[in-house]
Amino acid sequence: MNDTPTESPVPSPQPAGFSRRDLVIGGSLAAAALATAGATRAHASGEPSVAVASANGLEAVGRAVAQMDAGVSPVEAAVHGVAVVEDDPDDFTVGYGGLPNSEGVVQLDSCCMDGPTMRAGAVAALEGFRHPAQVALQVLQRTTRVLLVGDGAARFARAIGFEEENLLTEKARKIWLYWKANMSDRDDWLPAPGQTEDPDVRAFIEEYGAVRPTGTINLCAVDGDRDVGGTTTTSGLFFKIPGRVGDSPLIGAGLFVDNEVGAAGSTGRGESVIQIAGGHTVVEFMRAGKSPEAACLAALERLVQATRVPYLLDDKGRPSFDVKFYAVNKKGETGSAALWSGAKHAVCRSGSKPVLLDSAYLYERDLK
Ligand code: ASP
Numbered sequence: 001m002n003d004t005p006t007e008s009p010v011p012s013p014q015p016a017g018f019s020r021r022d023l024v025i026g027g028s029l030a031a032a033a034l035a036t037a038g039a040t041r042a043h044a045s046g047e048p049s050v051a052v053a054s055a056n057g058l059e060a061v062g063r064a065v066a067q068m069d070a071g072v073s074p075v076e077a078a079v080h081g082v083a084v085v086e087d088d089p090d091d092f093t094v095g096y097g098g099l100p101n102s103e104g105v106v107q108l109d110s111c112c113m114d115g116p117t118m119r120a121g122a123v124a125a126l127e128g129f130r131h132p133a134q135v136a137l138q139v140l141q142r143t144t145r146v147l148l149v150g151d152g153a154a155r156f157a158r159a160i161g162f163e164e165e166n167l168l169t170e171k172a173r174k175i176w177l178y179w180k181a182n183m184s185d186r187d188d189w190l191p192a193p194g195q196t197e198d199p200d201v202r203a204f205i206e207e208y209g210a211v212r213p214t215g216t217i218n219l220c221a222v223d224g225d226r227d228v229g230g231t232t233t234t235s236g237l238f239f240k241i242p243g244r245v246g247d248s249p250l251i252g253a254g255l256f257v258d259n260e261v262g263a264a265g266s267t268g269r270g271e272s273v274i275q276i277a278g279g280h281t282v283v284e285f286m287r288a289g290k291s292p293e294a295a296c297l298a299a300l301e302r303l304v305q306a307t308r309v310p311y312l313l314d315d316k317g318r319p320s321f322d323v324k325f326y327a328v329n330k331k332g333e334t335g336s337a338a339l340w341s342g343a344k345h346a347v348c349r350s351g352s353k354p355v356l357l358d359s360a361y362l363y364e365r366d367l368k
Contacts, residue, residue: 047226048350049074051081052292052326052334053219054267056091058356059084061348064221069350074221075114075140075229075257079133082233085217086131089169092204093215096130097169098235100176101242106167108132109236109249111147112140115228115259120146123153124249125242128164133233135162136249146251150243171200178204179239216248218255218265220328224350228330230255230263237270246270252280261287262330264295268323268339272312276303282327292327293335293360299325300337300362318363341365 049068051061064081068074086095093099100106110132111122121140124147126132135157139148148156158164168176178201181189195201216234232255234248247253247270254270256279257263264282266273273279278299285295300323307319314320324338326345336345336359343361348354 047224047332049077049221049223050328050332050334050349051078051219051221051347052328052336053081053346054217054324054326055344055346055356056085056093056215057082057217057219057346058354060217060219061346062354064219065348065350065354068221068223073114073116073229074223074227075112075231076137077223078219078221078229078231079112079137081219081221082133082217082231083131086133086233089171091215092172092175092238093235094217094233095132095235096165096167097172098167099172099238100168100235101240101244102180103242104168104173104176105242106172106235107240107242108167108234109245109254110136110231110233111249111251111255112136112231113229113251113255113257113263114140115257115263118257118259120251120257122147122249122251123157124149124245126150126153126157128154128167129157129162130165130167131162132249133231135160136231136233147249149245174198174200175204176239183239216254216267218248218267218326220255220257220263220265220326222262222328222330222332226330226332228257228259228261228263228328230257230265232265232267234267247273247278250274252277254279256280256283258283258287260330262292262328264292264299264325264327266323266325269319269321272303272307272319272321272323275306278303278323278325282325286327286329291335292329292333293337296325296327296335296337297360297362300339304339304362324359335360337361339363 049065051064060081064077067077089097107125109124113120121136181191218232220230232248253274255265264279266278281299282295285298326336341361343359344356
């Protein structure tokens with residue numbers, strides 16, 4: 001079927017209002033981010049740039065603010081910021097070193113969105129490229145489309161010139177094998193002698209215990225001109241069904257940006273965020289006048305109302321998983337809230353060091 005006749009058949013690689021600097025892709029992007037960190041160029045308004053992220057984004061928010069202060073657009077600054085986490089082999093939840101799917105293959109999801117143009121880019125189930133947020137940014141900047149998946153996303157990344165590599169680190173491979181060997185006593189895999197003595201496997205068990213963890217980085221940003229952007233990037237649910245896609249690459253779920261209002265994103269159980277269009281819901285609550293924190297809490301209340309199946313509820317009828325929202329409004333106010341107490345989020349403003357702050361919550365964790 002033909003596209004609507006109003007659509008241009010030719011992508012505009014550098015749309016108006018979106019080309020404050022030359023595009024830098026692939027491995028050189030993080031270096032470029034570092035090179036400009038520390039440089040400052042005041043925005044016309046004199047307002048500070050602001051970034052908010054999940055707790056693993058302490059360094060990322062600092063980088064994003066430095067980039068915005070140097071004149072980079074919020075969406076690009078956000079993508080630059082999260083590159084440091086995508087590169088980190090010790091973060092099991094994002095990019096290189098992310099834990100693989102049930103077949104031992106690392107599949108990454110990401111999206112980004114630009115407030116001034118309301119354009120978005122996303123990739124899902126991308127294999128072999130450590131910076132899915134940068135590939136998503138290329139989808140945004142170089143195509144008329146929003147979301148590419150699987151092999152198509154990989155072909156796109158290859159065509160653009162991103163470096164292809166094996167993302168499964170030795171540490172992640174050992175943890176995956178441990179999981180395979182211990183998830184059931186009725187499958188073909190037996191625990192290997194000494195497996196739980198391996199320091200990497202031991203550290204994983206101590207940190208995550210019996211739960212099946214998830215993780216992600218979401219980063220939302222506002223610059224001194226009060227333009228808004230954001231990104232979310234993840235390796236998704238640990239040991240997921242191959243091809244499973246969560247909220248992170250879905251515009252309106254893991255991220256939503258509206259230049260009139262602000263930006264919001266999520267981490268945690270993606271299916272539950274998708275069910276309530278989480279990022280969009282937070283932004284709509286801010287549009288209706290709520291503060292970022294109050295908007296995050298209101299979206300979580302809606303998520304609780306939508307959580308009805310018994311296998312997702314604890315013995316008190318509360319969600320047995322966690323979801324966290326992060327938000328910034330156009331004024332540069334930030335907020336975050338989680339279903340369960342104990343969560344933190346990262347915030348940075350021009351001229352200040354990045355800080356970790358407590359997130360609001362709906363339920364106090366039971367004391368063990
Ligand atoms: N939201 C991500 C997903 O469902 C995982 C996470 O943030 O923990 O894939």
